[in-house]
Amino acid sequence: MADIEAPLVAQARKPGQFVIISINNEYGERIPLTIAGADPEKGTIRLIWQRLGKTTAELADLQEGDEITNVAGPLGLPTHLEKFGTVVCVGGGIGNAPLLPIAKALKEEGNNIISILGAKNKELLILEEEFAQISDELIITTDDGSYGRKALVTEPLKELCQRNAKPDQVFAIGPAIMMKFCCEVTKQFDIPTQVSLNTIMVDGTGMCGGCRIEFDNKPKFVCVDGPEFDGHKVNFDLMMKRLNAYQDQEKKALEQYKEHQCKIEQIEP
């Protein structure tokens, strides 16, 4: 997690939007990260990410005060906010980060917020405190049962849908597989469900189309048509495969980076 000085982005950003960042101007990769919060007064935005590939690892290895060469944004369409009634906010893993500003804004709109936060284990659960502050009801699940309920997020979600007063709207943000199964649940109960997608991007402004998904059998660009979509119309299976398009190359890049870091550590006293 880091707060990054980007005054214009901090001022302009709305819930649901993301930035594209890159660390090195000549050779850096451009990656999209959803904005987890902002302080317009201080001129900072909050980014939360997980070490996955080389760029996220490199980002995590930066020290306080270091510079991120490029931060472009805010990008994407902001979340559509209104008073739906009862809204279930389902966050999985790192997805809690982009979900938080959306849940906050929904609360401000006067919605009744039920949050379900899922994580692999207790250590990997983030932003519980923040969600507790804005939620009328908070449910925690972990895969291993080390904290909260031992379950996948879909279990409590299903129970909520079965209540007499079923939720009016669901927001689900997390790993693609989680969003897929959340949508399968809510579809049975016919509850509108928004998901926020984080596909591979290059420019983030509609120019390359690398982020495209199949939506209602038609191509849509996550960067300019999204990142939020009606989850019931998203082809998640295809999207998940596209996310792995460069898996082998990414693995290699990460290994190279790790090796490089090890060598540096050996040299440094």
Place this chain on the structure above:
Amino acid sequence: MTDKERQQLLQQLLEKQKTDKLKPSDRYDIPQQDMPEQDPAVRRGNVNEVATGYTETHARLEAMRCLQCKKAPCVNGCPVQIRIRDFVTAIAEGNYKEALDIIKENSLLPAVCGRVCPQEVQCQQTCTVGKKFKDPTKGVSIGRLERYVADLNKNSDSVPTVAAETGKKIAIIGSGPGGIVTAADVRRAGHDVTIFEAFHKPGGVMVYGIPEFRLPKAIVQEEIDTLTKMGVKIVYNFIVGRTRTLEQLLTEDGFDAAYIGVGAGLPRFMGIEGESLIGVYSANEYLTRANLMKAYDFGRGADTPIALSKKVAVIGGGNVAMDSARTALRLGAEKVYLVYRRTEKEMPARIEEVHHAKEEGIEFHILQSPKRIIGDENSRVVAIECLKYELGEPDDSGRRRPIPIEGSEFRIDLDTCIMAIGNGANPLIRQTTPELEFNKWGNIVVDENCKTSMEGVYAGGDIVLGAATVILAMGQGRIAAAAINEYLAKK
């Protein structure tokens, strides 16, 4: 023709000129000067520029082929009306500096346009010499001459004079060819100019799109350097419409006028089955990864990956299709097919690019088009199923309409498929600028001065014209700049 023969011929002609003028027949007899270029077998393994440029002898001989027609039909063929006959005459006389000055009256990017303009459908199409040989490519090689004098001036420190500061602020949105010339022209008038670029590097399509082997990035950088020397500011990672809206720039940030030159942007897909499979790219994405993000150096410093392709099909027949196909070769593909639904005659690409692509071993599949894209169990593309086509009656574009032949399906095995079938208008400005008028295709509506429906806002290039060329974007940029200067003088 050897270098020695070329020099001898030039000497003979110069001698002859001392006593009497060259007759048209003398000029027709001068063989057209081909551009020296890298050997196809060598160049497909590197990203260096293909055409290496004229020598002085080449240039003077080629310029002497010009008949110096009274009416100079070439000028009318040029979208920005460069005084072509006059600059070619200056080259024939050995006055290269004068030639460049003549070009610069109308064009600010001769080193770029000399390389990427489709001369055979512009100035060379109307060239009398080309008409005599019934082939515009056999006319005077105007682009090569333009490039020659522009390159001679390379590394010159000359910076255009800037008038006294007016205190008026202008926002230029996009640092592509249109933005660059508009910025230069309004800065010359003494205005305070800021270019807003969404990417982390300047140059627009000239950097992310057109590959190094066709337009070296150093040339674009030089143009950008000239701008900054003139005092133009460039802000990167700034997406007008998102970081700040156009309205905010004009009302809160103190800009008195703006020029929108954001390009076309949104890549088109065919709407067929399988287009979202892994290994199917838009040409924009493929070229951006390769050019701007330097994916060819992945694993050797660059962090942006690109498909490691063996067999590639590029769909389309324009310059972008040729660029994609030739880039794929340079990235190591063993087979590259170019699939186009009409014939070579209808291809919108520059003839030189078609010629170069063929020389490099790109296989042309004309009168064919994919019907669906086939993937494996991991959703990776493995083949395209194509239909064969025949040409029917001319359509709106004047080109004969391709008609699919029923039952002609066949399969091309591949691992990468690149769609180079054009771009739609980018919705970013439209989504965030309700005051601005757009047409039904999403292009900005402008008048003959490139003025939009918003006070003080001008636009040009692809976002107005749809898919166009560097020279057209530049032409509109100049018109807009003149209009902005006039508007601000009155304001």
